[in-house]
Amino acid sequence: DGGITQSPKYLFRKEGQNVTLSCEQNLNHDAMYWYRQDPGQGLRLIYYSQIVNDFQKGDIAEGYSVSREKKESFPLTVTSAQKNPTAFYLCASSIESGEAQHFGDGTRLSIL
Amino acid sequence: SQQGEEDPQALSIQEGENATMNCSYKTSINNLQWYRQNSGRGLVHLILIRSNEREKHSGRLRVTLDTSKKSSSLLITASRAADTASYFCATDEPHAGNMLTFGGGTRLMVKP
Numbered sequence: 001d002g003g004i005t006q007s008p009k010y011l012f013r014k015e016g017q018n019v020t021l022s023c024e025q026n027l028n029h030d031a032m033y034w035y036r037q038d039p040g041q042g043l044r045l046i047y048y049s050q051i052v053n054d055f056q057k058g059d060i061a062e063g064y065s066v067s068r069e070k071k072e073s074f075p076l077t078v079t080s081a082q083k084n085p086t087a088f089y090l091c092a093s094s095i096e097s098g099e100a101q102h103f104g105d106g107t108r109l110s111i112l
Numbered sequence: 113s114q115q116g117e118e119d120p121q122a123l124s125i126q127e128g129e130n131a132t133m134n135c136s137y138k139t140s141i142n143n144l145q146w147y148r149q150n151s152g153r154g155l156v157h158l159i160l161i162r163s164n165e166r167e168k169h170s171g172r173l174r175v176t177l178d179t180s181k182k183s184s185s186l187l188i189t190a191s192r193a194a195d196t197a198s199y200f201c202a203t204d205e206p207h208a209g210n211m212l213t214f215g216g217g218t219r220l221m222v223k224p
Contacts, residue, residue: 004154035214042200042214043155058211090154098142098210103154 002027006091006104012112013078013085021076021107023091031097032074036060037088037106046089049074050097078109086110118201118218126223131188133218135201136181142204144177144184145212149198158186158199191222 004025013019025032031050035043045058049068063082068074074093078085088108092101119134135144143162147155159175161168161184168175174187188195198219202212 006154033211042216044214045211048211056209088152092155096210098204098212100145100157100160101155101212102157105154106152108152 004091004093004102004104006089006107008107009105011107011109013109014112016080018077018079019109021078021089021091021109023074023076023104024072025074025093025102026072027093027102028071029093029095029102030071031094031099032068033092033094033101034058034064034066034074034076035090035092037090043090046076048097118199118215120218121216122219122221124221124223125191127191127193129191129222131191131195131220131222133186133199133220135184135186135215137184137201137203138182139205139207141179142206142210144175145202145204146173146175146184146186147200147202147214149200149217151197155200188220191220193222193224196220196222 007022033048034046037043044060046064047066049055052071055066055068065077088106090106091104094101117136143160145160146158149155159170161175161177172189177184198217200214200217202214
């Protein structure tokens, strides 16, 4: 079955630590996205990539970094510069920008 | 930035009743999409309606789009307890690189 896999499901970050969230898709989609969702809120775009080896900042990129070395993979690093990282992180992909997005089941990040 | 705004923010109905959720947006769009999110899970795409379409159906779902009023509605007929979820509209904005902008969502509770 095609889909998007996010791991881990739960992640804890210590003060000053960088953590990396994994996102893998086998849908052969060109576009991939990272969103942040705070409790009771909608989604805010962190980074997106429309093609391999290219990515763009979204609305709230500060304190985050990404890479897109393979079509299937779009990992997100939450750096120590992100002072309020506690949130639910969602990865998505689509055939191309603006079309229907397929989502993973998210990673919940908390601070220790 | 938040383009789509859902109304109401929360809705509670009895099983078998119809549920109507509305979405308003501010700028021109290529398409408008509706998604469902069960608690603690990723979003699931429901329907995409393009700017030149006025109505679309999928099973018990009916979506309308009025570009003159910059609004859309999602109707769920004969609701079931399993429809309990948050529902989000998302707009594809041509001036924003075809990125989706999500609203804050409507939290629907269907009581058995």
